[in-house]
Amino acid sequence: MTYQEMTREQLKKELKSLKNEYAAKKALGLSLDMSRGKPSAEQLDLSMGMLDVLSSSDNLVTRSGIDVRNYGQLAGIPEARALFADLMGIEPDEVFICGNSSLNMMYDTVSRGMVFGFPGGEKPWGKQKRLKFLCPAPGYDRHFAICEVFGIQMIPVPMTPEGPDMTLVESWVNNDETVKGIWCVPQYSNPEGITYSDETVRRFAKLKPAAGDFRIFWDNAYCVHHLTSEPAHLLNLMEECRKEGSEDMVIMFVSTSKISFSGAGVAAIGCSRTNMKALERVIAMQVISFDKMNQLRHVRFFKDIEGVKAHMEKHRALLQPRFEGVTNRLEQELGGQGIAQWTHPKGGYFISVDTMPGCAKRVVSLCAGAGVKLTDAGATFPYGRDPQDRNIRIAPSYPTLDELLQATGIFCLCVRLAAVEKLIETVRE
């Protein structure tokens, strides 16, 4: 019998039993964390060899003749630009290698939009009256935080299994010149693991923005982060844009934060030559040069895109059992009860769970009470407002498999408890 089929009396009985179970879990005094997409120590161990590729006896001048220890080469060493070009499916001179964080690059890109504007715009964003960004939701909380900081109005766009609702995207972008950007995680989206369909990517390339300074923020954070042996296929947006002559509309972001080291990786921007020129001019006022030594470290360790792919297989071997552990446990404990749905991602860092409407906040709070930390409910929506209060993002990468199963068990208990509480409210005597 599912909860939905129960009488009020039966629900009350179930509630009592779940509360007892919850009290017992709480008494264990656990401290488990499924809140952030953070690699485990075992994953970080995979890149330790990178610490040996540059030593005091090595030559630190690149094949291209650059002493990576000194100032210069603002856009990065050619070898690193070539590697990131392959990762992004673009040309090396369309790549700008920056510091260690793609989030920082995205923040800086919006910030530069405010101060300097973009080619095609009449004046800096900051001098324009209204600014809007489209925010496919659920999405990445830190993207939304950047918009909030700069006072950019966020317009939520529903996600479909093919990517954002493109009819809505087209209608906004092509008609409203105050729409300046859209946040996209096109492969293994955060949190749902959706990869944009070919049709979706083509429709992005064919956009005819009302604003000349509209930009697609293409955050390809999980471009090589597969969880199965059949990688999702993502059409190359830049190539599609070239066919349409719309390549100035795209700014791509990638980083090795979840390839090498989360604290000490390398991040890059990919964009058209027109955007690149503007970027070089303004970044030159911001910094003398980025850390080219770390760029060289990455190039010497991975060698090429094939090296990166082989490396990501090792990550997969560590991550896949964790994801499977969580989804199996969800199936065992919540399957067929009509009180939750969840994703089975083929890549990326998250499992997205939809509880019954109006239950997500309660579940997160109950979990916290029992020592299981989750991302705040609502965080996956602009302004932290999940209109149905039902989406919860689970990050399975960091805990050990044991901890993860324990945490997922508690999570399932809390989902059931919240569902029963909610049903009691609505079911008649």
Place this chain on the structure above:
Amino acid sequence: MTYQEMTREQLKKELKSLKNEYAAKKALGLSLDMSRGKPSAEQLDLSMGMLDVLSSSDNLVTRSGIDVRNYGQLAGIPEARALFADLMGIEPDEVFICGNSSLNMMYDTVSRGMVFGFPGGEKPWGKQKRLKFLCPAPGYDRHFAICEVFGIQMIPVPMTPEGPDMTLVESWVNNDETVKGIWCVPQYSNPEGITYSDETVRRFAKLKPAAGDFRIFWDNAYCVHHLTSEPAHLLNLMEECRKEGSEDMVIMFVSTSKISFSGAGVAAIGCSRTNMKALERVIAMQVISFDKMNQLRHVRFFKDIEGVKAHMEKHRALLQPRFEGVTNRLEQELGGQGIAQWTHPKGGYFISVDTMPGCAKRVVSLCAGAGVKLTDAGATFPYGRDPQDRNIRIAPSYPTLDELLQATGIFCLCVRLAAVEKLIETVRE
């Protein structure tokens, strides 16, 4: 006989001879660069040991229990904060360790001022009508570029042998609430090598700004960069401010760009706990964490402030002969002729030369013609406008001693040539 004493006829003869000499130099087709404060390869070699302190067999968890390979610890690892605290003469919890570039931190600090404002201010700088920065001049061109980018009006303040003209500084800061900042390189200033006197530092601490969000940008780029065995003494501004209760007024910047690697050092901000809290809140929206692995590398290599000092002695051994070579050559070729003056810095990266008024642009252009690259004339003043067109910054660190002497020889020739041209204009028939 000095040029000033010559008749027009004698000057014309001298001009002809100098022009012949110049043509001969030009024919050599040299390519020498004294334009930027860039360490030499030998200096960079001094830090190569840093590449061996972290290897794949090392434990990358700090004494404080932090895995430097992963996200977290936004303000830096405690060990690095302690080392930088000693460099700045402040407490570890007043230190925020950032990326690899203090210039980037300064840009970001101004940018954050525009977007978020500072404690003590009523609203963000960007929402206020007029903004001014005081710019002791000659000064650092990249400081001035940041003001220009953000549309902040620059007010030049003359430098004295004791630091900026403090009477003028007090008059502006204490009376004009649109004055939001001042750029300072307090030790071995760029380009003159002036270290602020105790009296100057005390007067800074005693400022009573009309604007609650006024900040002193204390860019202590050369805090351990001595060129003599008698380091200049700089009073500790933060300590002086504590006596006055004015410590929220100060933001300090340092980096290891000219201690370890110029492309791959570590930069830090020093500020009061009130400023630190505000900083942590806003940087959290900008980045997940900075490169803690490089922080650990620096800590393990230098160990402590004494390690840094001993290391800087090695830099001095390489730099001091270069500075001496330049000043000796200047003395030999231009001494006692009344057509140029120059500094004898006790530290830092530059020698500042004042030509006869109206000659600097011409000298830089003549040098370029003969294959010697110098910083643009005027660059050391706000808006690139040297009111007397006479200041030229020489950076002796990067070329070899031979190249440097050759370049200085050509520079002296050009100074003489420009002086004679100028004198011919003004001397009667």
